[in-house]
Amino acid sequence: MSEVFHKPVYQPYFLLSTNMHAKHIKKNISLGALVRAIGYFSSYDSFKREEANMYISLLLNKYPMEFILQQFETVPRTYQCTLLRKENYLNVRKIFLDSANNNAKKS
Numbered sequence: 001m002s003e004v005f006h007k008p009v010y011q012p013y014f015l016l017s018t019n020m021h022a023k024h025i026k027k028n029i030s031l032g033a034l035v036r037a038i039g040y041f042s043s044y045d046s047f048k049r050e051e052a053n054m055y056i057s058l059l060l061n062k063y064p065m066e067f068i069l070q071q072f073e074t075v076p077r078t079y080q081c082t083l084l085r086k087e088n089y090l091n092v093r094k095i096f097l098d099s100a101n102n103n104a105k106k107s
Contacts, residue, residue: 030067
């Protein structure tokens with residue numbers, strides 16, 4: 001089982017949602033963080049803790065709750081998976097990792 005260590009001085013800042021960057025850049029922040037978390041965590045419970053940290057960080061950076069939830073729901077659809085649940089987490093994670101490996105081999 002793995003965990004992410006956050007230093008005591010860790011600041012949960014991302015690009016502010018009020019920043020003038022294009023919307024696709026803001027979407028990629030949450031999508032990328034969630035995909036990385038799925039790859040890092042072999043345990044559903046560890047993943048959910050990190051997902052909660054991401055959610056709070058995005059809220060602190062003024063991302064609307066609807067936007068965050070929509071992005072978190074987009075990830076499984078992008079990889080043609082069902083929503084993440086404790087029962088299917090390891091199977092969905094395997095699909096993500098296989099997809100990442102296939103994309104790396106194509107590059």
